[in-house]
Amino acid sequence: xxxxxxxxxxxxxxxxxxxxxxxxxxxxxxxxxxxxxxxxxxxxxxxxxxxxxxxxxxxxxxxxxxxxxxxxxxxxxxxxxxxxxxxxxxxxxxxxxxxxxxxxxxxxxxxxxxxxxxxxxxxxxxxxxxxxxxxxxxxxxxxxxxxxxxxxxxxxxxxxxxxxxxxxxxxxxxxxxxxxxxxxxxxxxxxxxxxxxxxxxxxxxxxxxxxxxxxxxxxxxxxxxxxxxxxxxxxxxxxxxxxxxxxxxxxxxxxxxxxxxxxxxxxxxxxxxxxxxxxxxxxxxxxxxx
Ligand SMILES: C[S@@+](CC[C@H](N)C(=O)[O-])C[C@H]1O[C@@H](n2cnc3c(N)ncnc32)[C@H](O)[C@@H]1O
Numbered sequence: 662x663x664x665x666x667x668x669x670x671x672x673x674x675x676x677x678x679x680x681x682x683x684x685x686x687x688x689x690x691x692x693x694x695x696x697x698x699x700x701x702x703x704x705x706x707x708x709x710x711x712x713x714x715x716x717x718x719x720x721x722x723x724x725x726x727x728x729x730x731x732x733x734x735x736x737x738x739x740x741x742x743x744x745x746x747x748x749x750x751x752x753x754x755x756x757x758x759x760x761x762x763x764x765x766x767x768x769x770x771x772x773x774x775x776x777x778x779x780x781x782x783x784x785x786x787x788x789x790x791x792x793x794x795x796x797x798x799x800x801x802x803x804x805x806x807x808x809x810x811x812x813x814x815x816x817x818x819x820x821x822x823x824x825x826x827x828x829x830x831x832x833x834x835x836x837x838x839x840x841x842x843x844x845x846x847x848x849x850x851x852x853x854x855x856x857x858x859x860x861x862x863x864x865x866x867x868x869x870x871x872x873x874x875x876x877x878x879x880x881x882x883x884x885x886x887x888x889x890x891x892x893x894x895x896x897x898x899x900x901x902x903x904x905x906x907x908x909x910x911x912x913x914x915x916x917x918x919x920x921x922x923x924x925x926x927x928x929x930x931x932x933x934x935x936x937x938x939x940x941x942x943x944x945x946x947x948x949x950x951x
Pocket of ligand 1: 698699700701710731732733734735754755756757759804805806822823824825828829830833
């Protein structure tokens, strides 16, 4: 256990609430490993995430597909990776502009793909990230749900996300699923990995709070927000939005990491087996024409 893991969740919560209000740029916190959207600026990680979802949906290089990653986080490496796997176009939709802009990072990603024997672009021929993105038909949009609304109906073949759906604001979750359903092609497929743990101590401390407090702007802006939508409820929302859901991986704790009697009453009544699920992977196919 490292030092960070030993800090009690209450201290982490208070520290994050305070630090989130200090007016410094995201890169500063990322550098100190205090706030981060994940390791997407590491080629091997970004490649592993793409490959996991791509292999699962059964597409191939010849399919000339349009791809969309929801919540790419700290890099736009997925545009280069999807290009290497034959994507004709790739949308990268996030809720803010968090991706590294330094082309040296993209050069490392391209070298990684070359070592794997995959086709890539010569990053040294581009002066800007925009130029590189254009060359691999990548589009980076940073307004979350509003950005999805600008994408044409039935135009995307493959949608994936990794540790993102739990961060979508609760009130936007069902509308976002409806947008994903609108833009996915009739034979298209989505693959998502969802982490249901809190982002304080990787337990369920987030379930201690009332809806009103947790969903307040104050908490949402503290860098610890997850929407707390539980497994069955999330599957139900996928269904309501017009998807058939197939769970392909489910991880559960043997015992609950946070005592049920500490939860807010909204969560206390849920079955223990449901609360024990801390991560799952789901493949979504459109269930019926809209
Ligand atoms: C924990 S990070 C995961 C990043 C990356 N997928 C990875 O595996 O490292 C969550 C990401 O979801 C994004 N996100 C949160 N709400 C979103 C929304 N409504 N639309 C799109 N992206 C969103 C965040 O900005 C962030 O980039």
